[in-house]
Amino acid sequence: MADVQKRITDIGPPHYSKFLPPVIAANYGKWLYHDILKPGVMVHVSETGDKVFTVRCASPRILAVESIRTFCDLADKYCDGHLRFTTRNNVEFMTTDESNVDKLVKDVSDAGYLVGGIGNAISNVVHTQGWVHCHSSATDASGVVKSVMDELADQFSERKLPGKLRIALACCLNMCGAVHCSDIAILGVHTVLPKIFHEEIDKICEIPNLIASCPTAAIRPAEVDGNKSVEVNGDVCMFCANCYTVCPAMPLNNPDHDGISIWVGGKISNSRCAPKFSKLAIPFLPNNPPRWPEVVEAVTNIVETWADNARPYERMGEWIDRIGWPNFFDLCGLEFSKYHIDDFRYAGLSYARTSHLRPISFADAAGDYEEDDEAGDDEVAAAVTVGVDDIADFMYKMVADAMGVKKFKSGDLTKAAMAHFADQNCDKKTAKQGVNALIESKRCVYTYFGGSYIEIPHEEGAAK
Amino acid sequence: MADGKTYETPLLDELTHGPWPSFVTEIKKRVDKSPMCNDLLGQLEQSYQEKIGHWKHGGIVGVFGYGGGVIGRYSDLAEKYPACGHFHTMRVNQPAGFYYTSAALRELCDIWEAHGSGLTNMHGSTGDIVFLGTTTDELEPVFAELTKKGWDLGGSGSNVRTPSCCLGQSRCEHACYDTMAMCHKVTMQFQDELHRPQFPYKFKFKFSGCANDCVAAIARSDLAFIGTWRDDMRVDNDKVGEYVDNGLDIVNDVLLNCPTKCLRWDGKTLDVDNANCVRCMHCINVMPKALRAGVDTGATVLIGAKAPIIQGAQIASVLIPFIDPEKDYDDLMEIVDNIWELWCEHGKNRERIGEFIQRVNMGTFLEAIGLEPIPEMVAYPRDNPYIFFKEDEDEDDE
Numbered sequence: 018m019a020d021v022q023k024r025i026t027d028i029g030p031p032h033y034s035k036f037l038p039p040v041i042a043a044n045y046g047k048w049l050y051h052d053i054l055k056p057g058v059m060v061h062v063s064e065t066g067d068k069v070f071t072v073r074c075a076s077p078r079i080l081a082v083e084s085i086r087t088f089c090d091l092a093d094k095y096c097d098g099h100l101r102f103t104t105r106n107n108v109e110f111m112t113t114d115e116s117n118v119d120k121l122v123k124d125v126s127d128a129g130y131l132v133g134g135i136g137n138a139i140s141n142v143v144h145t146q147g148w149v150h151c152h153s154s155a156t157d158a159s160g161v162v163k164s165v166m167d168e169l170a171d172q173f174s175e176r177k178l179p180g181k182l183r184i185a186l187a188c189c190l191n192m193c194g195a196v197h198c199s200d201i202a203i204l205g206v207h208t209v210l211p212k213i214f215h216e217e218i219d220k221i222c223e224i225p226n227l228i229a230s231c232p233t234a235a236i237r238p239a240e241v242d243g244n245k246s247v248e249v250n251g252d253v254c255m256f257c258a259n260c261y262t263v264c265p266a267m268p269l270n271n272p273d274h275d276g277i278s279i280w281v282g283g284k285i286s287n288s289r290c291a292p293k294f295s296k297l298a299i300p301f302l303p304n305n306p307p308r309w310p311e312v313v314e315a316v317t318n319i320v321e322t323w324a325d326n327a328r329p330y331e332r333m334g335e336w337i338d339r340i341g342w343p344n345f346f347d348l349c350g351l352e353f354s355k356y357h358i359d360d361f362r363y364a365g366l367s368y369a370r371t372s373h374l375r376p377i378s379f380a381d382a383a384g385d386y387e388e389d390d391e392a393g394d395d396e397v398a399a400a401v402t403v404g405v406d407d408i409a410d411f412m413y414k415m416v417a418d419a420m421g422v423k424k425f426k427s428g429d430l431t432k433a434a435m436a437h438f439a440d441q442n443c444d445k446k447t448a449k450q451g452v453n454a455l456i457e458s459k460r461c462v463y464t465y466f467g468g469s470y471i472e473i474p475h476e477e478g479a480a481k
Numbered sequence: 482m483a484d485g486k487t488y489e490t491p492l493l494d495e496l497t498h499g500p501w502p503s504f505v506t507e508i509k510k511r512v513d514k515s516p517m518c519n520d521l522l523g524q525l526e527q528s529y530q531e532k533i534g535h536w537k538h539g540g541i542v543g544v545f546g547y548g549g550g551v552i553g554r555y556s557d558l559a560e561k562y563p564a565c566g567h568f569h570t571m572r573v574n575q576p577a578g579f580y581y582t583s584a585a586l587r588e589l590c591d592i593w594e595a596h597g598s599g600l601t602n603m604h605g606s607t608g609d610i611v612f613l614g615t616t617t618d619e620l621e622p623v624f625a626e627l628t629k630k631g632w633d634l635g636g637s638g639s640n641v642r643t644p645s646c647c648l649g650q651s652r653c654e655h656a657c658y659d660t661m662a663m664c665h666k667v668t669m670q671f672q673d674e675l676h677r678p679q680f681p682y683k684f685k686f687k688f689s690g691c692a693n694d695c696v697a698a699i700a701r702s703d704l705a706f707i708g709t710w711r712d713d714m715r716v717d718n719d720k721v722g723e724y725v726d727n728g729l730d731i732v733n734d735v736l737l738n739c740p741t742k743c744l745r746w747d748g749k750t751l752d753v754d755n756a757n758c759v760r761c762m763h764c765i766n767v768m769p770k771a772l773r774a775g776v777d778t779g780a781t782v783l784i785g786a787k788a789p790i791i792q793g794a795q796i797a798s799v800l801i802p803f804i805d806p807e808k809d810y811d812d813l814m815e816i817v818d819n820i821w822e823l824w825c826e827h828g829k830n831r832e833r834i835g836e837f838i839q840r841v842n843m844g845t846f847l848e849a850i851g852l853e854p855i856p857e858m859v860a861y862p863r864d865n866p867y868i869f870f871k872e873d874e875d876e877d878d879e
Contacts, residue, residue, distance in 0.1 A: 025628035082590035089583035167499030272532035287692035
C-alpha cells in the first residue's frame with residue numbers, strides 16, 4: 018500500500034508538450050491551411066513550409082488495451098511513436114513522410130479500423146455507455162451505433178455527402194454528449210411510469226430531494242401499504258427518469274416499453290447560421306437487438322434523403338430550414354403527430370407564426386385537416402319542448418337570487434338552463450334565445466367590469 | 482471468481498460482422514485474459530435478450546480524499562456474473578488535445594490491464610480517458626500507479642468536470658488562441674474544485690479555437706470559449722481567384738451563405754464588410770488558402786449550456802464578447818470566482834448554472850457577479866412589457 022505521507026494527489030494531467038510530435042511542436046500556431054487529399058487523409062501546411070500528413074480512422078470508442086497497443090505499434094512504425102484521438106472517438110496518426118501515408122492507410126485498414134471521417138462525411142457517432150455500463154439506459158448505445166454505422170460505413174470512409182453529418186446517440190434523456198444539437202440524434206426513451214418500490218424507497222432515497230427532481234412536479238408524497246413513499250401523477254409524468262437518477266427505488270427501465278426516438282436538424286457550429294437544437298422526427302421505434310433494423314432504416318432514410326437533396330455545405334438543419342418541415346416529413350415519408358408539437362414551457366415559441374407556406378402545404382383542401390367527426394350529422398336532435406320565455410324567467414330568478422353575492426356570465430346561464438330543462442331537450446341554441454329574451458325584456462342588462470356579465474340594472478358606483 | 486465459463490453470445494456475435502469496428506470484438510479480445518470481461522460479455526448478452534440493462538446505481542466508492550473521478554457501478558446479476566459484480570469506472574484526466582506517445586499509452590494499458598477489465602473508452606464524452614470496469618479494492622492501487630507515472634483522475638459529481646478543448650493551434654490554421662494551453666492552465670488552476678465536489682452541480686469548461694467549435698463547447702459547457710478576432714479578416718485575392726478558377730461556385734457556396742451578407746466578389750477583389758462579419762468561419766472554411774482570421778485574436782466567452790435535465794436543454798449565451806485568454810486571465814478568474822460564489826450560495830441541488838440564471842434571471846445574475854448588461858448578451862431585447870422597475874437608489878444605499 019502506498020505510504021500515506023508520500024501519496025501523490027492533485028497533480029492534474031501530464032502536460033501535453035510531452036506528447037507533441039516534433040513537427041507539431043515546431044509549427045505550433047503557424048499552420049496556414051490544410052487540404053483533404055482523400056478520404057481520411059489530410060495535409061496541413063505551415064508558414065515555415067513544413068507539412069504534416071494525418072491519417073484518421075474510426076474506433077468503436079470501447080477499446081481493449083490490445084487495440085490501443087495495436088495503435089501504438091502503428092504509431093511506432095510510422096509516426097515516431099506519436100498519435101492522438103479526436104473529440105469524436107477517432108484515432109489520428111501524423112507523419113511528415115508522405116510515403117508513409119498509403120502504408121498507414123493499408124495497415125490501419127488491415128487491423129480492422131476504417132479510414133475516413135474527415136470533411137463532408139459522417140465523423141463517427143458520439144455515444145454513451147448503454148447496457149455495457151449504465152444503470153439508466155433505455156437502450157444499448159454501442160450496439161445501435163454499430164448497427165447504424167455498418168449500414169452507413171461508406172459515408173465515413175468516402176466523402177459523398179453535401180456537408181458535415183454529426184450523428185450522436187444517448188441511451189437516455191441525460192444525454193451524456195451533445196445529442197441535443199446533432200444533425201441526427203438517436204435518443205433512448207422510456208414511455209411508461211416508474212415502478213416504485215414502496216418498502217425500500219424511504220430507506221434508500223431522500224424523498225424531498227426526489228420530489229424536487231421532477232421537472233413537471235409529478236411526484237408527491239404518499240403513504241402506500243403503510244410505507245412512507247411517493248406517488249406519480251401519470252397525467253404530467255413524461256418519463257424523463259430524473260427521479261430514478263436521484264432514487265434507485267423508482268426505476269423506469271422497461272424492456273417492453275423502452276425504445277428509441279430520432280431527432281434531426283441540430284447544429285453546434287456557428288458557421289453560416291447559429292447553433293440549433295435537434296428536433297423530433299420519429300417519437301418511437303422499438304428496441305430490437307442485436308441490430309435494431311427499424312432504427313437503421315429510419316436513420317439511413319433520413320441521411321440519404323438529405324444527401325440527395327441538400328446543397329453544398331448545407332447541414333441537415335439548414336436544409337430543413339430552406340425546404341420547410343412539411344417538405345421534410347413528406348420527403349422522408351415520416352408521420353407527423355401531436356407528439357411532434359411542443360408542450361413544455363414556452364411551447365408557443367415553436368409554432369409557425371407566419372404565413373410563409375410552400376405549395377406542398379396547399380395540396381389538400383382545408384376540410385381534410387379535420388379529424389373525423391364521429392358524432393356524425395345523422396342524428397336527429399330531439400324536439401325542444403320548453404318555451405323561450407320560461408327559460409328567460411328561470412334565468413332571471415337565477416340572477417336575482419345571487420344578486421350581491423355572485424355575478425353570472427351568459428355562458429353560466431345557458432349551461433344552467435340546459436341542465437335544468439334537460440328533460441325538455443333544451444339545447445344550446447334555445448337557451449341562448451332565452452338570454453336574448455331576458456335582455457330584451459329589460460329585466461337584465463349586459464354589464465362589463467372585469468368581464469361581461471348579465472345583471473339586474475342598478476346604478477354603478479362610478480356614477481355616484 | 483469466474484470459473485472460466487464460456488458464454489454463448491449469439492446476439493452479440495452478430496455484431497462482430499460488418500465493416501464498422503466492433504465493440505464486441507474489443508470485449509472478446511479480453512475474455513480469455515479477464516474474467517471480468519468474460520462475465521461482462523455474458524451479462525451483456527442477457528441484456529440483449531431481455532432488452533434491459535443490469536447495472537445498479539453506485540456512488541460511494543472513490544479514492545481517498547477525492548470526491549470524484551470514480552463512478553461506482555454494481556451488477557444486479559452479481560451472483561450469476563460474479564466477476565463483473567463490481568464494475569466501477571475510473572476517469573483519467575486526458576492530456577490537452579488528446580495527444581499521446583505510444584510509451585505513455587502503453588504505460589496506461591499496463592496499469593489498467595493489471596488492475597481492471599482492460600477495457601477503455603478513448604475517450605468519454607466529457608474528454609477523460611475512461612478505465613471501464615474494476616473492483617473497489619483496485620481503485621487505490623490504480624490511483625497510486627497512475628499518479629506515480631504523472632497521471633491524475635478527472636472529475637465527476639458536483640464539481641468542476643475535466644476541461645477539454647479542440648486541438649487548436651497545435652495543428653489547426655483556424656485556431657484563434659491556444660486552446661490547449663488554456664485548457665491545461667484551467668485544469669491545473671482548479672485541481673481542488675475538480676477533485677472535491679463543492680458545487681450545487683457539475684461545472685464544465687470547454688475551449689474551441691474558432692466558431693466551428695469542434696469540442697461542442699457552446700452546446701454542453703457551462704463556460705464555453707470560442708475563438709474569434711477583433712480586426713479585419715486577412716484576404717488574399719489572388720488565391721480567391723484560384724478557388725474560383727478551380728470551379729468554386731463562390732456566389733452560391735460562399736457569398737449567399739454569409740449570415741450577414743458581408744461579401745462581394747467582382748471577379749478580382751473579395752470585398753469584406755468587416756464591421757458586420759460575425760466570424761462564423763464559413764468563408765474561411767471554404768477557402769482556407771485565401772482567407773484567414775485577423776491577427777487581433779482572442780475568445781468569446783459564453784455561459785450556461787446543458788442537456789435537457791431538468792428544466793430543458795440550453796445553448797450557451799454570450800457573457801463576455803472578447804477576452805485575450807492570456808492578458809485577461811486574472812480578470813476572467815475573478816468573474817469565475819464571483820459566479821461560483823453566487824451559485825454556491827443560492828443554487829439548488831442539481832441546478833446547472835444555466836438553469837440558475839434562468840431562475841434568478843440574467844439581469845440579476847449580472848449585477849451579482851459584477852458585469853454590466855450589454856446588447857451582445859441578447860439575441861433581441863425583451864418583447865414583453867412586464868418590467869420589474871425598481872425605485873432609483875442613491876449611490877450610497879446598499
